Amino acid sequence: MNSQRFIFLWLFVFLILVGSCTNKSDTGQPKKVAVIVSTLNNPWFVVLAETAAAQAKALGYETKIFDSQNNTALESDHFENAIVSGFNAILLNPTDSDGSIVNAMKAKDAGIPVFCMDREVNSPQAATCQILSDNYSGCVAIGKYFVQTLRSKVKNAPIQYVEILGLVGDNNTWNRSKGFHSVVDHYPNFKMVAQQSADFDRNKAMEVLESILQANPDVNAVFCGNDAMAMGAYQALVAAGKAKDVGVFGFDGADDVMNSIRDGKIKATGLQSPQTMAKTAAQYADEYIKGKRDFAKKVPVAVELVDQTNIRDYSNAKKS
Amino acid sequence: MPKNLKYTVFLVLIAVVAYNSFYFKKLDDVKANTGSNAGEKFDAAAYAQNFWTAKLLPASAHATELSTLIPLLKTDEAKAFATYSHALGIGNIRYFLVKGDGKITAVSDNDVTVSLPSGEVVKLATEYIFGNAARDASGLIKITEFDNTMDLNNVSAELNKIIRNSVLPTLKSSAKPGNTITFIGAIELNKAHLHLENLEVIPISVHEAAGMGVREKE
Numbered sequence: 001m002n003s004q005r006f007i008f009l010w011l012f013v014f015l016i017l018v019g020s021c022t023n024k025s026d027t028g029q030p031k032k033v034a035v036i037v038s039t040l041n042n043p044w045f046v047v048l049a050e051t052a053a054a055q056a057k058a059l060g061y062e063t064k065i066f067d068s069q070n071n072t073a074l075e076s077d078h079f080e081n082a083i084v085s086g087f088n089a090i091l092l093n094p095t096d097s098d099g100s101i102v103n104a105m106k107a108k109d110a111g112i113p114v115f116c117m118d119r120e121v122n123s124p125q126a127a128t129c130q131i132l133s134d135n136y137s138g139c140v141a142i143g144k145y146f147v148q149t150l151r152s153k154v155k156n157a158p159i160q161y162v163e164i165l166g167l168v169g170d171n172n173t174w175n176r177s178k179g180f181h182s183v184v185d186h187y188p189n190f191k192m193v194a195q196q197s198a199d200f201d202r203n204k205a206m207e208v209l210e211s212i213l214q215a216n217p218d219v220n221a222v223f224c225g226n227d228a229m230a231m232g233a234y235q236a237l238v239a240a241g242k243a244k245d246v247g248v249f250g251f252d253g254a255d256d257v258m259n260s261i262r263d264g265k266i267k268a269t270g271l272q273s274p275q276t277m278a279k280t281a282a283q284y285a286d287e288y289i290k291g292k293r294d295f296a297k298k299v300p301v302a303v304e305l306v307d308q309t310n311i312r313d314y315s316n317a318k319k320s
Numbered sequence: 321m322p323k324n325l326k327y328t329v330f331l332v333l334i335a336v337v338a339y340n341s342f343y344f345k346k347l348d349d350v351k352a353n354t355g356s357n358a359g360e361k362f363d364a365a366a367y368a369q370n371f372w373t374a375k376l377l378p379a380s381a382h383a384t385e386l387s388t389l390i391p392l393l394k395t396d397e398a399k400a401f402a403t404y405s406h407a408l409g410i411g412n413i414r415y416f417l418v419k420g421d422g423k424i425t426a427v428s429d430n431d432v433t434v435s436l437p438s439g440e441v442v443k444l445a446t447e448y449i450f451g452n453a454a455r456d457a458s459g460l461i462k463i464t465e466f467d468n469t470m471d472l473n474n475v476s477a478e479l480n481k482i483i484r485n486s487v488l489p490t491l492k493s494s495a496k497p498g499n500t501i502t503f504i505g506a507i508e509l510n511k512a513h514l515h516l517e518n519l520e521v522i523p524i525s526v527h528e529a530a531g532m533g534v535r536e537k538e
Binding site: 124131132134136137140141143144147148175178179182183273276280294295296297298299300301302303304310313314 | 407408409410411412413448450451452463464466467468469470472473476477510513515
């Protein structure tokens with residue numbers, strides 16, 4: 001009986017040693033990078049995920065894209081899979097700035113670095129680095145152009161404008177709004193007659209502006225938190241016969257808005273670059289795996305103002 | 321032990337346990353006390369004032385001459401950006417700390433137009449002092465110092481406020497066409513879409529030679 005126990009004990013020790021020798025990272029197989037993206041139903045995020053995966057692959061990593069379908073629970077499953085499957089880094093576009101913290105922390109506890117792209121998690125400890133569009137500064141530039149164009153048109157006269165917000169629970173919504181107001185609120189003759197959310201949705205923005213216009217028919221301009229809502233707002237103005245009198249300002253740099261700026265229908269937008277964010281995240285993951293540790297917690301990516309004066313610089317509409 | 325005393329002790333015990341079991345706190349306070357800067361609120365105004373006097377103004381002495389920068393941007397754009405530009409973020413928007421001198425040719429509500437000896441024209445902004453040029457141009461602020469991008473945004477806003485309060489009033493009141501001016505300032509350029517006509521300079525330090533003497537505004 002004792003000798004049996006002895007054999008089992010040695011067999012156990014032997015198996016542990018054999019198991020530890022088959023660690024994948026030491027066998028010369030390529031290291032792996034997971035791209036976990038909030039949704040692949042939106043072309044913006046498809047570009048983000050595919051660019052990140054392509055860049056990581058170009059840097060010599062095996063890559064896999066996980067679609068969270070805007071579901072934090074599904075995102076959690078993807079993290080479990082990534083941890084169990086031995087991924088060396090995770091490039092994350094979170095589903096929820098609060099809800100995704102616990103998922104990122106799980107990876108951190110397992111020794112896997114997480115690099116956020118485009119959307120942030122509300123915890124500086126959860127991610128190694130967060131690479132985010134500089135929404136605030138982009139909207140400072142839009143706010144400046146907004147004031148410049150409207151003041152030159154109606155000098156020091158009262159100017160009424162509407163702000164259509166994105167999702168109220170999204171940090172990007174408020175960073176954009178704060179950047180815009182950090183400029184416009186310097187001018188007391190600019191009066192915001194309505195501020196309402198349309199959830200980043202084109203049809204909702206159209207409905208929201210239609211109802212606002214009934215109460216405020218003398219609006220001079222509309223600032224929208226993204227380009228889809230800017231297109232919806234423009235449609236509402238066309239329907240009300242005010243498209244030529246009311247300036248519409250968006251944010252994103254979507255194809256249809258870039259073309260509308262070219263046609264003189266939309267005044268301006270802030271051009272984001274999902275490609276820059278994705279490539280930088282993959283680059284940083286590579287640097288982390290190779291030993292670098294001192295990353296800035298958040299890295300802003302410049303947003304470029306595209307308006308009536310410089311649209312010629314952007315001759316080819318972006319595929320995003 | 322009498323029954324009443326037993327109950328009283330029991331109730332007091334329950335009350336003590338209950339009292340210490342839960343407490344109320346404002347959600348804002350809880351949020352403020354989590355994160356890496358727990359307990360210390362960033363004072364953007366104090367940071368900006370210290371940066372302005374201790375770093376930016378001394379660094380202005382090493383600003384790039386526009387007479388050096390503009391020709392280099394025309395002949396070797398990549399070298400000019402690599403050598404002289406700074407930015408806290410990544411992307412195409414970059415900032416330069418510049419200096420120059422020239423003759424004032426026009427004064428409007430929004431800016432002072434200055435013609436440089438080389439023939440180029442720059443505009444010293446007097447109305448729209450916004451953005452990150454003053455914060456980023458010197459390259460002396462490191463992004464790793466900040467966990468929170470809103471702190472960085474607030475530093476920009478406070479630096480712009482200093483410019484509005486301490487540089488603009490005297491510049492606006494004394495700038496007259498025909499006068500000669502020397503200036504130090506910050507400019508923003510897009511490295512993918514470069515335009516050098518009518519460069520907008522955010523003024524940081526201005527010296528104006530107005531015939532009767534030299535006045536300094538910083």
